[in-house]
Amino acid sequence: MKISHRRLGGAVAAFGVALTALTACGSGGDSADGTVELSFLVDNSETTLAQANAVADAFNATSTDVKVEVETRPQGTEGDNVVKTRLSTGDMSDVFWYPSGSLLQALNPAQSIADLTGDPVLKDVEEGFLPVVSQDAKVYGVPIGSGTGGGILYNRKVYAELGLQVPKTWAEFTANNDKIKAAGKTAVISTFKDSWSSQLLVLADFYNVQNAAPTFAQDYTANKAKFATTPAALTGFAHLNEVNAKGYQNKGFGSATVDQGMKLLLSGEGAHFPMLTFTLPPLLKDNPEAATDLGFFGVPGTDPAKAGATIWEPAAVYAAKDTEHLAEAKKFMAFVASPAGIDAIKDISAPTGPYRVKGAKLPDDAMQAVKDIQGYIDAGLTAPALEYLSPVKGPSLEQITVAVGSGLTPPAEGAGQYDKDVEKQAEQLGLAGW
Structure with missing residues (x-):
């Protein structure tokens, strides 16, 4: 398994597959027999394309008057530019897959996407998903595929061997780490060569931030709150520093890769790995034991009664506002956001987290870590990652968290550096208050 990463939200969609050229541009139309043909634009990553084809084929098998044709675009910045250009020029496909x-x-x-507010197309969509496809109280998309948990992957065999319980507070987590370290194992795996992975203890702590400061995302976007001056937001940087200061990390963590970290976790030489669960399915082919040996828990906070997890939400399917076939597009979107649509996808792609469709169930053979995340969902103990609630995310966070997690920068200083890092991006976005 080879994983590369620039931004956490991008990793959930990208899965490290190389870019290829845009193909099959154009929008749908009517065929000679009167069937409406819808165009469905998706990125060309292997996983996205497989899921898109699966759900399109399943829909086409049940529909006599509407057929969906999948077309592709590049990933990354190039693909984003394709989407923005086609929306602005009125050349967008009828429906499209986007974060x-x-x-x-x-x-x-x-101005560019069909408004679904109050539409029956949303009847099976979980309420908790709607905020991440909304703007100004208008809803624009439906979920496709599964979400991803951000938190702590752990080796369940090590926990059983040492008689440990899943921690519900950071103090309990620290106590577990002390016992793991005393047993001669790595307590917390760090893989800072892949610098994106250094961000997890900060970004996956957002569930706890939101509990302590419910308006942080809005205030942060409006430049009324900062990481360095909000105690709950500063905590993630402090945790990152503590893991280093207490000697919990693996030897050579500064040059270790995520691949190496996963091997350390699977072998039981390491017990905890702050990580996103999208990294798990690629392990299963050569390491089927990962499905049962690895579990998941959210970054622990201070209140055991509110122990929860941060979720990287699924991507969504949207309809272009100027599509000539909005009714047919909604018919397809309703299928995507239904148990039948989820079934089509899960037959060819192992879920990396929860589905956001009412009545959609995880397969019986879902990975234990994914079942653990579903437990948080069922208990109502989750929050979306900050990047789903605020557009403010600076480009240097992973370099800052590497320095904090390596003991080179104090946590308060690192948080202050990040507060400065986001200023230019916020100004470029034209956000009020900056």
Whole structure:
């Protein structure tokens, strides 16, 4: 398994597959027999394309008057530019796959995407998903595929061997780490050569931030709150520093890769790995034991009664505002956001987290870590990652967290550096208050 990463939200969609050229541009139309043909634009990553084809084929098998044709675009910045250009020129496909959350805001959805507010197409969509496909109280998308948990992957065999319980507070987590270290194992795996992975103890702590400061995302976006001056937000940097100061990390963590970290975790030489669960399915082919040996828990906070997890939400399917076939597009979107649509996808792709569709169930053979995340969902103990609620994310966070997690920068200083890092991006976005 080879994983590369620039931004956490991008990793959930990208899976490290190389870019290829845009193909099959154009929008749908009517065929000679009167069937409406819808065009469905998706990125060309292997996983996305497989899921898109699966759900399109399943829909086509049940529909006599509407057929969906999948077309592809590049991933990354190039692909983003394709989406924005086609929306602005009125050349967008009828429906398209795109991230949920703050990236949606850059598409100016009120002018470019069909409004689904109050539409029956949303009847099976979980309420908790709607905020990440909304702007100004208008809803624009439906979920496709599964979400991803951000938190702590752990080796369940090590926990059983040492008689440990899943921690519900950071103090309990620290106590577990002390016992793991005393047993001669790595307590917390760090893989800072892949610098994106250094961000997890900060970004996956957002569930706890939101509990302590419910308006942080809005205030942060409006430049009324900062990481360095909000105690709950500063805590993630402090945790990152503590892991280093207490000697919990693996030897050579500064040059270790995520691949190496996963091997350390699977072998039981390491017990905890702050990570996103999208990294798990690629392990299963050569390491089927990963499905049962690895579990998941959210970054622990201070209140055991509120122990929860941060979720990287699924991508969404949207309809272009100027599509000539909006009714047919909604028919397809309703299928995507239904248990039948989820079934089509899960037959060819192992879920990396929860589905956001009512009545959609995880397969019986889902990975234990994914079942653990579903437990948090069922208990109502989750929050979307900050990047789904705010467009403000500076480019240097992973370098800052590497320095904090390596003991080179104090946590308060690192948080202050990040507060400065986001200023230029916020100004470029034209956000009020900056």
